[in-house]
Amino acid sequence: MSSSRATAYGGRVMLVVLMFWTLLPFISLFTAALHPVGTFPTGLSWPAHPQWQNFINAWNVANLGPILKSSALIVLGTVPITVVIATMAGFALGQLRVFGGRAVMLLFLIGLTLPLEGIIIPLYYELNSFNLIDTRMAVILPLIGLFMPFSVYWMRAHFVNVPRSLTEAARSDGATTWQIFWGLQVPLARPAIISLVIITTIWTWNQFLLPLVLVPTNVDSRTMAGALGAFQGQYSDNIPLLAAGSLLILAPMVLVYIIFQRQFIRAMLQGAVKG
Amino acid sequence: MEPRFQSRAQREASIVDGHRPSLLRRGISRAAVPACVTGTVLLACGTGIAAAAKAKTNSSTPTYAQACGTKAVTLTGDFETGFPDIVNLTKLFSKQYPKVHWRINTNAYAEITTNAPLVLAGKNAPDLVRLPILEGLVKDHLLLSLNKYYNEYHWNKFPSSVWAQNRTNGSQLNTGNIYAWGLNNQVTGIYYNKALAKKIGMKGAPKTLAQLEALFAKAKKDGLTPIETWNAVPTGLTFPLQQLMADYGSVQAINNWAYDKPGATIDTPANVRAAKVLDSWIKAGYFNADATAQSYSGAMSEWTASGSKDVFLFNGNWQAGSFDTSQPGKYGFFAMPPVKAGGHVAAIIGPLQYGIAAKAPDPSCTAYFLNWVSTNPAARKLNVEQGGAPPIGPTALPVPSAKPGTNTEESIQVGVAVAKDNQGMGFITNANGSIYTESETPELQSLFAGQTTPAAVMSSIQSAYKSEGS
Amino acid sequence: MxxxxxxxxxxxxxxxxxxxxxxxxxxxxxxxxxxxxxxxxxxxxxxxxxxxxxxxxxxxxxxxxxxxxxVGLSNYGQVFTNATLYSAIEHSGILILFFSFLPTALGLALAAFMRSAIAGRLGTVARVVIFLPQVVALVAAGIAWSWLLGYDGAINQIFYAPVDALLKLVGLGVAQQAWLGSFKYALPGVGLIGIWVMLGFCTVLLTVGMGKIDPSLYEASQLDGAGPVREFFDITLPSLRQEIGVCLTVTMIAALSAFDIVYISTQGGPANQTMVPGLEIYLLAFTNRQVGLASALAIVLVVLVVICIVPIQWYVNRGNES
Structure with a gap:
């Protein structure tokens, strides 16, 4: 009995240690960000006079406004299309059971393991031939393609588990395939769709290599993460501002995460296990 | 056997931020440049007095001049992040020529290096670009020859030595057409923190290497960091190394190597001796212990931080403008002292290069802008005040004076002194495209970590140099 | 409608x-x-x-x-004979240890110990917190970790003194240094960042997996007089086959295709000690413009991922069939 209580106690201590370890980089960024401009903060140290205005200065120095807008535009361009076409494909594979569906799913599965570095070089030349380099489209279009394997798999997993009798009943009521999809199945798939929206939003926001390569000069058309490299130069010799800027870049997605943490964690775990 | 790849080159400085050495293209053999622009009369200065007297640059402006500024145009520029001078020059230009607008992208130097060939070859090539290594871009026909503008704008009235590094045939410098234009002149030396230097008893710039080393030792004894440097990819240790090489050997020998003269070698007794002295500094703990984890901008943060214990910094005048504005009066700048008192002082010298894309939508107006920067008094003044370096232009024009006691003024003086002694060097990191990141950086990182010997450093840099050249 | x-x-x-x-x-x-x-x-x-x-x-x-x-297959020949390229592949092998094996093993241990704790109210908060690395941009994490691992960084601040003191007891001792600038510690330093990114994900996944195990299995084995260790190996581990497989798969792909963290924290240095295929591909293709060689390395990387993952999937699927 006492040993199990000790285990429970030990478990709680370990949990706290693990939480501290996870938060360590954020704490370090945060304390660094509050140091006076022109100092070189070391380790974890709370400044004597916290400089909250550093966050405002960091925003202005790196001109974060346009990049925040650009990130939002890239998310708006990527996520809705990804979700719509992945839901359609998932419906076709999971409910309609199209001919050759297994082979198609296998084709998508290959993409689940594919590292982005494996295709980044031809992507550059492809988008160059479309005359899209240095535009937001150069990030949006490849991202939609890159999200397909996970998104289609995710939506198919949902549709496979929806009883087909529902579709059949609607069908016997004379509904067209599109009506069944849009009027019946999509509303039922809402939880799965919401999870997919959250995940792809976060993945889009954090994308680094794509904007680095495909938006080479027009930094204002990148994602937040992609623009971070350029910020390093803006803040060049100012560690507190760089720390504040990094936190500002993280903030929107952390906020989204905190609001939707339940869906996000569940989706990540399920998506991983199913995938 | 090995396929002739384009070399892992231009990686030089690649992933990292910053502007360090790579700004200095292969040097010029006769480094009279700053002397010329400061108006000191020297042999090397340009093409003769008669031509200079006729100068009156603006009045002889040709056809392009009228074309630029009469019609509304938008010029595009790809510049380096963290250098406001060029951006402010474009703003000033737009003020004087309201119909000319600019669309400017700024990016880290590393990314410019990586992207330049693709951007210049792409469908939306910009007009004006901050240039990475010149030869490769020219070989691929990505840059516009500036010869036409050289003739039209009488750029022959600039110090002739300036053009040496701006000319290339695609593989060698100082021959072929002109493809680059210099915004201002760069020069290297040693910065010192005035307050800390006073603390360790420094009175005036050291006259000999021994005096400098004594100051390092004193600083170390007092618990300070004698030398701040960066040794992440790519390293900054090439600065003290090359200065020591010039101290123990000859500038001529270094330049032969940097300019790929047949038979040149870096593996000489004098250079090994220089490396040994550098090694002794490392072993004595003169450098910041975290150097190999510090990038250029990280090292600058440590150096400029309030309460910093860094006394000396081997760097160039491209930092002078920013030090003068953000930390006025805090630092001094002097040339690397020679081994013996009264000996020659040497430095690395070269123009900060910009070029016009071969596919530039409006090359004429862009070239007009370049000429304007070189000749317009307000532009030249801005160049000195914000760029921290003397502008490059017709020798007949007066050079705007820098405020006395600023790093800008001190670095201009160093440039004059070096030029007087004919001790300007090309940078050893630019001997070929890959030598800096492929060989010099890992070798010096290894030396810093005690993983190799000074002699081995020199011999392996030489063998990398030879395999690249063959 | x-x-x-x-x-x-x-x-x-x-x-x-x-x-x-x-x-x-x-x-x-x-x-x-x-x-x-x-x-x-x-x-x-x-x-x-x-x-x-x-x-x-x-x-x-x-x-x-x-x-x-x-040029036929000569680019592929280069990938395996050029010392820098080949060492990049070796480094990603070492990173698998940090990104993959350590988080999975640690995650298992933590999940086993914290199973009861994570069920409580503290557990709800903890779950949100330790999942955070999945949400933040790796670039920003890389910037933060570069300082944490710096000479005066928090990691040295917290761990250097006790570790050094311990080592001095046995007559050793270690000089304080910047992790990412050290020949010895730069790659483990990058690995440590990998552990940070992956540990929370694996721990939560494995905890959830453990929660699904039928309690009667444990009761039965306790009747047989099995201790917690034997329970872990006899029941927990086999039941978690699928979760472990997922942890290993996801983390191995991350290890092999590491780019953001290395790009920001070390750029492959010092002296190529942390060069990885992802960064090498980028540098070769866009900085050195050896597009063919870079593409060969990219294809080798793709194949490498498949080679690493197929055995794991086989192991997981075999379990499902039995």
Whole structure:
């Protein structure tokens, strides 16, 4: 009995240690960000006079406004299309059971393991031939393609588990395939769709290599993460501002995460296990 | 056997931020440049007095001049992040020529290096670009020859030595057409923190290497960091190394190597001796212990931080403008002292290069802008005040004076002194495209970590140099 | 929309309904392709087509601008003979240890110990916190970790003194240094960042997996007199086959394709000690413009991922069949 209580106690201590370890980089960024401009903060140290205005200065120095807008535009361009076409494909594979569906799913599965570095070089030349380099489209279009394997798999997993009798009943009521999809199945798939929206939003926001390569000069058309490299130069010799800027870049997605943490964690775990 | 790849080159400085050495293209053999622009009369200065007297640059402006500024145009520029001078020059230009607008992208130097060939070859090539290594871009026909503008704008009235590094045939410098234009002149030396230097008893710039080393030792004894440097990819240790090489050997020998003269070698007794002295500094703990984890901008943060214990910094005048504005009066700048008192002082010298894309939508107006920067008094003044370096232009024009006691003024003086002694060097990191990141950086990182010997450093840099050249 | 469909239904006999449904289902199986097309087009254009091109480029010597030259397999020869390229592949092998094996093993241990704690209210908060690394941009994490691992960084601040003191007891001792600037510690330093990124994900996944194990299994083994250690190996581990497989798969892909963290924290230094294939591909293709060689390395990387993952999937699936 006492040993199990000790285990429970030990478990709680370990949990706290693990939480501290996870938060360590954020704490370090945060304390660094509050140091006076022109100092070189070391380790974890709370400044004597916290400089909250550093966050405002960091925003202005790196001109974060346009990049925040650009990130939002890239998310708006990527996520809705990804979700719509992945839901359609998932419906076709999971409910309609199209001919050759297994082979198609296998084709998508290959993409689940594919590292982005494996295709980044031809992507550059492809988008160059479309005359899209240095535009937001150069990030949006490849991202939609890159999200397909996970998104289609995710939506198919949902549709496979929806009883087909529902579709059949609607069908016997004379509904067209599109009506069944849009009027019946999509509303039922809402939880799965919401999870997919959250995940792809976060993945889009954090994308680094794509904007680095495909938006080479027009930094204002990148994602937040992609623009971070350029910020390093803006803040060049100012560690507190760089720390504040990094936190500002993280903030929107952390906020989204905190609001939707339940869906996000569940989706990540399920998506991983199913995938 | 090995396929002739384009070399892992231009990686030089690649992933990292910053502007360090790579700004200095292969040097010029006769480094009279700053002397010329400061108006000191020297042999090397340009093409003769008669031509200079006729100068009156603006009045002889040709056809392009009228074309630029009469019609509304938008010029595009790809510049380096963290250098406001060029951006402010474009703003000033737009003020004087309201119909000319600019669309400017700024990016880290590393990314410019990586992207330049693709951007210049792409469908939306910009007009004006901050240039990475010149030869490769020219070989691929990505840059516009500036010869036409050289003739039209009488750029022959600039110090002739300036053009040496701006000319290339695609593989060698100082021959072929002109493809680059210099915004201002760069020069290297040693910065010192005035307050800390006073603390360790420094009175005036050291006259000999021994005096400098004594100051390092004193600083170390007092618990300070004698030398701040960066040794992440790519390293900054090439600065003290090359200065020591010039101290123990000859500038001529270094330049032969940097300019790929047949038979040149870096593996000489004098250079090994220089490396040994550098090694002794490392072993004595003169450098910041975290150097190999510090990038250029990280090292600058440590150096400029309030309460910093860094006394000396081997760097160039491209930092002078920013030090003068953000930390006025805090630092001094002097040339690397020679081994013996009264000996020659040497430095690395070269123009900060910009070029016009071969596919530039409006090359004429862009070239007009370049000429304007070189000749317009307000532009030249801005160049000195914000760029921290003397502008490059017709020798007949007066050079705007820098405020006395600023790093800008001190670095201009160093440039004059070096030029007087004919001790300007090309940078050893630019001997070929890959030598800096492929060989010099890992070798010096290894030396810093005690993983190799000074002699081995020199011999392996030489063998990398030879395999690249063959 | 469904309502309009409902009102327009035609009266049909039961038999004809079934027959009608069967033909309809067959029609669906064909017409459904229309629903698949957009996803396939996007995937084909921006994943499969570039992948095919990567393979094509890998047989050429190309600088990305001038005409390319066919060189057969020589780029692949380079990948395995050039010391820097080959060492990059070796480094990613070491990173698998940090990104993959350590988080999975640690995650298992933590999950076993914290199973009861994570069920409570503290657990809800903890779950949100330790999952955070999955949400933040790796670049920003890389910046933060570069300081944490710096000479005066928090990691040295917290751990250096006690570790040094311990080592001094046995007559050793270690000089304080910046992790990412050290020949010895730079790659483990990058690995430590990998552990940070992956540990929370694995721990939560494995905890959830453990929660699904039938408690009666434990009761039975306790009746047999099994201790907690034997329980762990006899029941917990085999039941978590699938979760462990997922942890290993996801983390191995992350280890092999590491880019953001290395780009920001070390740029592959010092002296290429932390060079990884992802960064090397980027540098070769865009900085050095050896597009063919870079593509060959990219294809090697793709194959490497498959080679690493297939055995794990096989292990997981074998478990599912039995």
């Amino acid at each position: 469904l309502n309009t469909a409902t009102t327009s239904r035609r009266p049909l006999g039961a038999g004809s309904i079934l027959r009608g449904l069967r033909t309809l289902a067959r029609a669906d199986r064909a017409r459904g392709w229309l629903f698949l097309v957009p996803a396939l087009v996007a995937y084909g254009m921006f994943v499969l087509w570039p992948l095919a091109n990567s393979i094509k480029y890998s047989f050429y010597n190309w600088d990305g601008i001038n005409p390319a030259k066919w």
